[in-house]
Amino acid sequence: MERQKIKNILLNGETSKQVLVKGWVRTKRGSKNVNFIALNDGSTIHNLQIVADVNNFDDEILREINTGASLSVMGKLEESTGSGQKVELIAETIELLGKADPEKFPIQPKKHSLEFLRENAHLRFRTNTFGAVFRVRHAMAFAIHKYFNEKGFYYLHTPIVTASDAEGAGQMFRVSTLDAKNPPLTDKGSVDYSQDFFGRPTNLTVSGQLEGELGATALGEIYTFGPTFRAENSNTTRHLAEFWMIEPEMAFYDLKDNMDLAEEFLKSLIKYALENCMDDLQFLGNRLKEEEKNKPQEQRSMDLIEKLEFVLNNDFVRITYTEAIEILKNSKPYKKKKFQFPVDWGVDLQSEHERYLVEKHFKCPVILTDYPKEIKAFYMKQNADGKTVGAMDVLFPQIGEIIGGSQREESLEKLEKRMKEMNIPAEEMWWYLDIRRFGSVIHSGFGLGFERFIQFVTGMGNIRDVIAFPRTPKNAEF
RNA sequence: UCCCUAGUAGCUCAGUUGGUUAGAGCGGCGGACUGUUAAUCCGUAGGUCGUAGGUUCAAGUCCUACCUGGGGAGCCA
Numbered sequence: 001m002e003r004q005k006i007k008n009i010l011l012n013g014e015t016s017k018q019v020l021v022k023g024w025v026r027t028k029r030g031s032k033n034v035n036f037i038a039l040n041d042g043s044t045i046h047n048l049q050i051v052a053d054v055n056n057f058d059d060e061i062l063r064e065i066n067t068g069a070s071l072s073v074m075g076k077l078e079e080s081t082g083s084g085q086k087v088e089l090i091a092e093t094i095e096l097l098g099k100a101d102p103e104k105f106p107i108q109p110k111k112h113s114l115e116f117l118r119e120n121a122h123l124r125f126r127t128n129t130f131g132a133v134f135r136v137r138h139a140m141a142f143a144i145h146k147y148f149n150e151k152g153f154y155y156l157h158t159p160i161v162t163a164s165d166a167e168g169a170g171q172m173f174r175v176s177t178l179d180a181k182n183p184p185l186t187d188k189g190s191v192d193y194s195q196d197f198f199g200r201p202t203n204l205t206v207s208g209q210l211e212g213e214l215g216a217t218a219l220g221e222i223y224t225f226g227p228t229f230r231a232e233n234s235n236t237t238r239h240l241a242e243f244w245m246i247e248p249e250m251a252f253y254d255l256k257d258n259m260d261l262a263e264e265f266l267k268s269l270i271k272y273a274l275e276n277c278m279d280d281l282q283f284l285g286n287r288l289k290e291e292e293k294n295k296p297q298e299q300r301s302m303d304l305i306e307k308l309e310f311v312l313n314n315d316f317v318r319i320t321y322t323e324a325i326e327i328l329k330n331s332k333p334y335k336k337k338k339f340q341f342p343v344d345w346g347v348d349l350q351s352e353h354e355r356y357l358v359e360k361h362f363k364c365p366v367i368l369t370d371y372p373k374e375i376k377a378f379y380m381k382q383n384a385d386g387k388t389v390g391a392m393d394v395l396f397p398q399i400g401e402i403i404g405g406s407q408r409e410e411s412l413e414k415l416e417k418r419m420k421e422m423n424i425p426a427e428e429m430w431w432y433l434d435i436r437r438f439g440s441v442i443h444s445g446f447g448l449g450f451e452r453f454i455q456f457v458t459g460m461g462n463i464r465d466v467i468a469f470p471r472t473p474k475n476a477e478f
Numbered sequence: 479u480c481c482c483u484a485g486u487a488g489c490u491c492a493g494u495u496g497g498u499u500a501g502a503g504c505g506g507c508g509g510a511c512u513g514u515u516a517a518u519c520c521g522u523a524g525g526u527c528g529u530a531g532g533u534u535c536a537a538g539u540c541c542u543a544c545c546u547g548g549g550g551a552g553c554c555a
Contacts, residue, residue: 027516027517029513029515030511030514031510031513031517031518032512033511033513034513036513038515038516047515049514049515051513080513082513082514084514102505102506102507103488103505103506103507104488105488106488108488108505108506109504109505110489110505111490113489116489116490118547170553171553207555230553230554232554234479234552234554236549236551237548237550238554238555239554239555240555244555245555350552399555400554400555403555404554449555453555474546
């Protein structure tokens, strides 16, 4: 007999039919004559209720059906006489596939703190919350590929190991096969990387963008979706040392095209989540409400599903950096000196400023554009005013910057000049400059932090709870 | 990296101005129960109070250092 998924049975199972299911026990309840087993197989957040007549089974096997144990159950699907579920499985045979010692299995049928579950990341998939998060995460990854594929973008695999350290996106992880205790040295006493595996210093990538531009200026539109590594000592709810990033890069796109794409892209993902993950989103929404029950009203977040629908149905606000500075200077917290950091044209916006704009002033996702060139990367399109560059950051409530992107400088001359000003070694990046030498075109792109986006969709407050095995400073367990 | 905060039973936490033998709920185990919904009821076991020093007649409680977690900031996605 073929095994059926619980999702399928709950959706369109026919009563009086013989079915076979396999899964893990969430709880077992019982009385003298009958035992109820909530079985979950990961296909859905919902459990299938198994009804076991005590008289039909050995005491031995019933005793070993504990939370966490795995079972194979065959029986007849029937309408449930109890409330809480439409159908239930009247067990005829139960095979205990794997025991779970109730004294040792850490996941109990009760509420666990997210901190505790993080320390049991290998088992936390077995909880409702993490089951929901990882099903949604999968759906979003799939929706990303679907969106770009339908738009004619090509999925480009940019390298994980890179020799360029000029990407300017923070500290990198060194990749080396040299003996760390006793590395070969040059005459001058520094480490001789010419003897290393690649014959030069190499690192894990901090961005696939530069290689992405090479692909885009031939294939037209590409995107990357891969792991990214930053060796920053960041200890926040929004940072990981290893995270996943989506980086589309498009030839012939100017900054406005870039913004249009970013907005349409985000909305299509949210739409996909609402259409395909409603069960899980509802659970996550309730979880969030429960968690925030003790918070004062004004600190509570909007209902998860309402929030997603709101973002889907409203245009993102688009303003320039200069306009944002004006708004901040006229704001109440600025006048009352509530901001901790200064607001002046030329300084980078702090999270408190971004939060004010998004959460208080506009109450809506905001795209900020045209930042001062001094606070942005060398490759961004230099605007005619000589002061700003064609950058765009998409700011979301609670998460902050979810997308960072720009139109890229396509003029070889201007780019080389800017690199010189910023002390970026042009010789090492000859390949990056070559696309400006040969058939240069305007082009744009952006990077979406996948985990930050999953935080937004699931309402999870800590980025470590939306990736299976988080890598953070001092933590690489599992 | 900086600031704040926490670490007591398997989990979540209480533990008074330092004072005798360290507490609860949940979970586990044993039993009861006519179909339960994180079932309920009765009983029971379970602790090097994060680690190392120090102050004191006396430290879970006070002090110092370190470790780990959480929140915030910076850096960024």
